[in-house]
Amino acid sequence: MQQLIDINNSRKFQNFYININIGLKIQLIIFKIKFAFILMIKSLLFRGSTFLKQQFVFKQVYRYSEKEQLDFRKQNLSQDKQQQKQIGYETNCMVLHPIFFPNKGPLMELYLAEEAVGLAKSLDWNVQKGPYWKEEYDKKVIQLQEEEQEEQQIEHVEDANYESKNKRKRKNPKEDNRPKLDEGWQYFDQTNIKDGDYIYTHYFKGTYYKNGIIVDDQSDTEDDGDMFHEWRNKILRESIAKSSLIKMKKIIGKSFFTKGKLMDIGIYIKDNSIDCVFINTELTPTQHKNLERLWTGIVNGREDEVFFKKNPMMSSDTEAEGDEPIQTSDYDNSSGKKIRVFDRFTMILQIFAKRAQTQIARHQIEVCFLNYLKTKLQREGGTTFNAMYNIFKGDLMTAQEISLEVVSAKSRAAKGKVQGEGETQLELQRRLVNDKLSKLKKELISLLENQNFLREKRKKQYNNVPTIALIGYTNAGKSALMNALIKKDVVESKDNLFQTLSTTSRKFKLISGQQAIILDTIGFITDLPHELVDSFQSTLMEVEHADLVLHVRDISHPHTEDQKKTVLKVLKQLGFDQQFYTNKMIEVWNKMDLLEENVDYQSALKSDFPVVPVSALYNTNIKKLTQILEQKVNHLMNKKYYTIVNPLNTHEERYKWLFANANISRLENEMYDYKQTKQYPYGNVKFQVLLDDVTFRRFCHTFNIQVETNDNKKGMPPKEWLKGSESYFQRMREQKEKEDQNFLKNKRED
Numbered sequence: 001m002q003q004l005i006d007i008n009n010s011r012k013f014q015n016f017y018i019n020i021n022i023g024l025k026i027q028l029i030i031f032k033i034k035f036a037f038i039l040m041i042k043s044l045l046f047r048g049s050t051f052l053k054q055q056f057v058f059k060q061v062y063r064y065s066e067k068e069q070l071d072f073r074k075q076n077l078s079q080d081k082q083q084q085k086q087i088g089y090e091t092n093c094m095v096l097h098p099i100f101f102p103n104k105g106p107l108m109e110l111y112l113a114e115e116a117v118g119l120a121k122s123l124d125w126n127v128q129k130g131p132y133w134k135e136e137y138d139k140k141v142i143q144l145q146e147e148e149q150e151e152q153q154i155e156h157v158e159d160a161n162y163e164s165k166n167k168r169k170r171k172n173p174k175e176d177n178r179p180k181l182d183e184g185w186q187y188f189d190q191t192n193i194k195d196g197d198y199i200y201t202h203y204f205k206g207t208y209y210k211n212g213i214i215v216d217d218q219s220d221t222e223d224d225g226d227m228f229h230e231w232r233n234k235i236l237r238e239s240i241a242k243s244s245l246i247k248m249k250k251i252i253g254k255s256f257f258t259k260g261k262l263m264d265i266g267i268y269i270k271d272n273s274i275d276c277v278f279i280n281t282e283l284t285p286t287q288h289k290n291l292e293r294l295w296t297g298i299v300n301g302r303e304d305e306v307f308f309k310k311n312p313m314m315s316s317d318t319e320a321e322g323d324e325p326i327q328t329s330d331y332d333n334s335s336g337k338k339i340r341v342f343d344r345f346t347m348i349l350q351i352f353a354k355r356a357q358t359q360i361a362r363h364q365i366e367v368c369f370l371n372y373l374k375t376k377l378q379r380e381g382g383t384t385f386n387a388m389y390n391i392f393k394g395d396l397m398t399a400q401e402i403s404l405e406v407v408s409a410k411s412r413a414a415k416g417k418v419q420g421e422g423e424t425q426l427e428l429q430r431r432l433v434n435d436k437l438s439k440l441k442k443e444l445i446s447l448l449e450n451q452n453f454l455r456e457k458r459k460k461q462y463n464n465v466p467t468i469a470l471i472g473y474t475n476a477g478k479s480a481l482m483n484a485l486i487k488k489d490v491v492e493s494k495d496n497l498f499q500t501l502s503t504t505s506r507k508f509k510l511i512s513g514q515q516a517i518i519l520d521t522i523g524f525i526t527d528l529p530h531e532l533v534d535s536f537q538s539t540l541m542e543v544e545h546a547d548l549v550l551h552v553r554d555i556s557h558p559h560t561e562d563q564k565k566t567v568l569k570v571l572k573q574l575g576f577d578q579q580f581y582t583n584k585m586i587e588v589w590n591k592m593d594l595l596e597e598n599v600d601y602q603s604a605l606k607s608d609f610p611v612v613p614v615s616a617l618y619n620t621n622i623k624k625l626t627q628i629l630e631q632k633v634n635h636l637m638n639k640k641y642y643t644i645v646n647p648l649n650t651h652e653e654r655y656k657w658l659f660a661n662a663n664i665s666r667l668e669n670e671m672y673d674y675k676q677t678k679q680y681p682y683g684n685v686k687f688q689v690l691l692d693d694v695t696f697r698r699f700c701h702t703f704n705i706q707v708e709t710n711d712n713k714k715g716m717p718p719k720e721w722l723k724g725s726e727s728y729f730q731r732m733r734e735q736k737e738k739e740d741q742n743f744l745k746n747k748r749e750d
């Protein structure tokens, strides 16, 4: 029994034991599952929180509304200005123009140096004289100038009276020996200016009245009238440019300059309290970084730490012993004054970033900046971003955004909150740059599509309104010419490189009263960094669709021919074909008032393109230019004067149709005849009207009317223009014939 009981007990116990065992196992499994679940939830929560945090930070970075984005630059600009005023701080810049072998010739190099000074002035910086004054170089320039003068004198000896005649002519304009000009053309003469003309001068704008100018208050800006401004004073400007020339016998890979030059410049920077150095070439990221570090070191009295003996391990075939400055690894550059270095790209991009107003222009510049930053980050690494951020922080949204995000990521990492993500700072920067780049590119495409759509719509709506685009080298006077043509001060014209950055369009009336649209565009420059060519392309898209293109040239500029070549080269780079130039282009020779000799009209008219010499500042030949525009536009759009006879009873209806559908503002030579005839029982009206043939046919079709056409040659282009394009086609024909002959000859020889 006991056994039984025992057995029972043991069974019970066994059962009990088994039950417990199973329960425990189940509980253990449940516990394990619970544990795993908790772990999963925990990790999910953790990941979620970091994700949320990222999202939050991301949102925090993109917290700017559209309006705030647009206001962003304005705020920064005003803050910068206030800060500058408070501490009386202005940027002291030194320009260096390196001359490599083979150089472009002394005069050209000097001109490029002058242009570099102009770029620095465009940012309103004080430009200091550079440390290099090469007498030998200067002598060459003088020698060349003397040679030129001698050549001119030899030419003039042939006409012994030339000089004296010329002097007399200038003293007494009444006794005019200059060749007579065709009707409408003018020599530049202050006496051409009439009361009521609107005048633009370097220092103010206003209406000419009784030998004086009534100054336009609005034009009287803060810095106007500063005659001692180094950029406006030609002699000062030239001397600064000359002192900035540096002959480069060799280029050092790491630091660009040799050790000796680096020391010289560094000491000069220190002695002259210079804040930044603009080197007019493209620097590699390493050169850029090293130059900043080395000069900052010298300025802060740590030159001994900056240089030490050449490292024997570093071999170099091309560089002389001791030329390469090598930085000590523990060299600390964080305290003291910081010297900034800019190259051509960072300089031009800065100007663009400061000036761009429209949303498209701002997007283009941000994209350009990010593309540049991307390649720099790839080649150099994390520290590049700080250097770039310092330059662009006030002007570019993306620079600000990336910096904010990097800083917040750093602080998160410092608190140990996002450990394990495994993303280094450089990777984070690269990711951010790529993300923002693709986002901005998408936005830019949609903005451009929208612009295209609007342009097409406008084109359909105003299909008979001609578009005239102004293009040309920067500072040639495009904006001044636009103001002169419209007779209003609509765009800012200043003695600054890249004053205009985005395309501005305005309507104005041609001589016949027909409306035209005029476009002011961004100026071109020699050696435009290739990264910026893309942003030029979309800015100039409007030009491609223009009916007529005015190439505005500063004809008084000593390098006007080089500037012309640059403009044509950039146009070619941008994909404009030869057809574009031969059919649409007129050359406007601006600033003729600054020429020492009068324009030789006969030779001007022999040029390949039709030429119109003007002075936008003094309104010389502006009226003639509008006449020429009218003629050329009429020719290109096939517009003619039609003489139309309307029966009097239907005249009102047809008259209204013409005003609504044709681009006209008046009927010409209207003659009412009230005589009742068989053909016109209520009398008739005869008039002339300027129409393109499509509108004319539409008019005939709508009213089923009889017309007499009278080609009175008002809309025909001057003969010289046809000559211009003829000579081009002639040349092309000759070239083709030559090629054919060569081809045949080669074949025969074979």
Ligand SMILES: Nc1nc2c(ncn2[C@@H]2O[C@H](COP(=O)(O)OP(=O)(O)OP(=O)(O)O)[C@@H](O)[C@H]2O)c(=O)[nH]1
Binding pocket: 200, 201, 202, 472, 473, 474, 475, 476, 477, 478, 479, 480, 481, 492, 493, 494, 495, 496, 497, 498, 499, 500, 501, 522, 523, 524, 590, 591, 592, 593, 594, 614, 615, 616, 617, 618
């Ligand atoms: N003497 C003289 N100066 C002129 C004439 N036309 C323009 N200028 C001056 O040339 C400078 C540049 O003129 P802008 O109209 O700004 O030139 P731009 O081609 O629009 O220049 P960007 O917009 O910078 O490309 C200004 O200081 C003008 O006053 C002219 O016919 N004669």
Ligand SMILES: [Mg+2]
Binding pocket: 478, 479, 480, 492, 493, 499, 500, 520, 521
């Ligand atoms: Mg302009």
